[in-house]
Amino acid sequence: MSPTGRYQAGITLPQPAQPNLLAVVADVDHAVAAGLLLAELGQSIRTLTSGTDTRLLGLPPGDLTVTIGVGPRLVRTVDPSLPGAADLPRFSREQIAPQARGGDLLIQICASDALVIPIVAAALLHQAGDRIHERWRQSGARGSNVPVDQGLTAPRNPFGFIDGIVGPHTTAEQQRHLWLAGPAPVAGGTLAVLRRMELDLPRFATLSVADQEAVFGRHRATGMPLSGGTIASGPDLGAKTPDGRYLVPADAHVRRANANAVGVGLMLRRSYGTDDPAPGLLFMSFQNDIRTFTNTLTNMDNSDALVKFTTTTASGTFLILPGFDQQHPLGAQLFH
Numbered sequence: 430m431s432p433t434g435r436y437q438a439g440i441t442l443p444q445p446a447q448p449n450l451l452a453v454v455a456d457v458d459h460a461v462a463a464g465l466l467l468a469e470l471g472q473s474i475r476t477l478t479s480g481t482d483t484r485l486l487g488l489p490p491g492d493l494t495v496t497i498g499v500g501p502r503l504v505r506t507v508d509p510s511l512p513g514a515a516d517l518p519r520f521s522r523e524q525i526a527p528q529a530r531g532g533d534l535l536i537q538i539c540a541s542d543a544l545v546i547p548i549v550a551a552a553l554l555h556q557a558g559d560r561i562h563e564r565w566r567q568s569g570a571r572g573s574n575v576p577v578d579q580g581l582t583a584p585r586n587p588f589g590f591i592d593g594i595v596g597p598h599t600t601a602e603q604q605r606h607l608w609l610a611g612p613a614p615v616a617g618g619t620l621a622v623l624r625r626m627e628l629d630l631p632r633f634a635t636l637s638v639a640d641q642e643a644v645f646g647r648h649r650a651t652g653m654p655l656s657g658g659t660i661a662s663g664p665d666l667g668a669k670t671p672d673g674r675y676l677v678p679a680d681a682h683v684r685r686a687n688a689n690a691v692g693v694g695l696m697l698r699r700s701y702g703t704d705d706p707a708p709g710l711l712f713m714s715f716q717n718d719i720r721t722f723t724n725t726l727t728n729m730d731n732s733d734a735l736v737k738f739t740t741t742t743a744s745g746t747f748l749i750l751p752g753f754d755q756q757h758p759l760g761a762q763l764f765h
């Protein structure tokens with residue numbers, strides 16, 4: 430998977446996303462020139478993904494992608510008014526150790542071959558040396574993909590529901606909702622949110638299937654909205670039973686998180702299941718306006734039936750840097 434171009438790989442490409450992921454979040458030493466560090470990492474990403482790097486020990490990289498983001502502190506050193514300069518606020522049901530909140534650098538590594546991921550992580554971390562200090566890391570895996578729509582598939586999440594149906598999937602929607610059009614230092618980037626959640630699977634499993642479906646607002650087996658249609662249909666939030674009850678309940682996740690209901694744009698969700706320290710989800714979303722995430726979660730916090738099955742144990746937001754190539758090093762657009 431070529432890492433170069435207008436956008437970094439690992440967000441919309443490949444589609445479907447690779448089954449394995451490792452996210453490493455680190456701080457950058459305050460005395461370090463971030464631009465030089467990022468340019469070096471970008472150069473390594475080019476050799477690692479092309480399979481020409483001796484540190485891969487001859488292993489084929491396959492569809493390996495490495496995606497780099499920088500945290501709010503680093504963005505503020507350039508210009509505190511840029512997208513990505515603001516830390517995430519606090520939300521309900523968080524049990525986040527100080528070490529697992531925020532961070533200066535995101536290294537997101539994805540591949541079909543789980544073996545190459547820790548080797549790539551070790552190579553990049555060794556290269557950065559004592560210029561960076563790891564804060565937290567999380568590995569994750571995605572289940573097999575279910576067809577949703579032309580060219581679109583989505584996996585099931587640990588609750589058994591198909592996850593990743595609604596989002597900016599067309600090029601036009603991605604221009605409008607996903608990629609930053611400007612200002613110049615961030616054009617071609619996007620804003621990532623990572624939230625590691627422990628899930629109360631034992632309690633969820635005691636619910637009847639109908640009650641599980643009421644939590645999400647879609648059918649578990651097919652992904653079809655409770656208001657009808659096909660898996661690719663958006664939920665009809667106004668649809669009611671003859672006796673006046675909403676088909677998609679008032680506290681269903683797809684209602685509380687619905688972009689029109691919240692009044693925000695679309696987010697691209699690309700989450701991975703986790704098993705350490707407990708079964709859970711590494712929720713990941715990408716959007717060009719951070720309010721798309723913060724306003725949605727605020728609306729969920731008030732009354733989303735899903736939220737009470739989750740405890741968030743790590744959280745961060747990162748400006749995913751614009752794409753790069755040999756002439757335009759990673760990070761050069763932001764840290765000239």
Ligand code: HEM
Nearest residue numbers: 586590591592593594595626683686687688710725726739
């Ligand atoms: C444990 C955590 C979560 C799980 C298991 C989960 C799962 C799901 C599932 C199964 C769907 C329906 C299918 C789909 O459209 O992909 C969905 C929809 C959605 N989720 Fe989540 N989600 C979680 C947390 C979040 C969070 C934290 C946000 C953002 C703040 C979010 C935002 C959305 C949005 C925007 C939709 C589309 C709603 C629509 O328009 O139909 N989710 N989620």
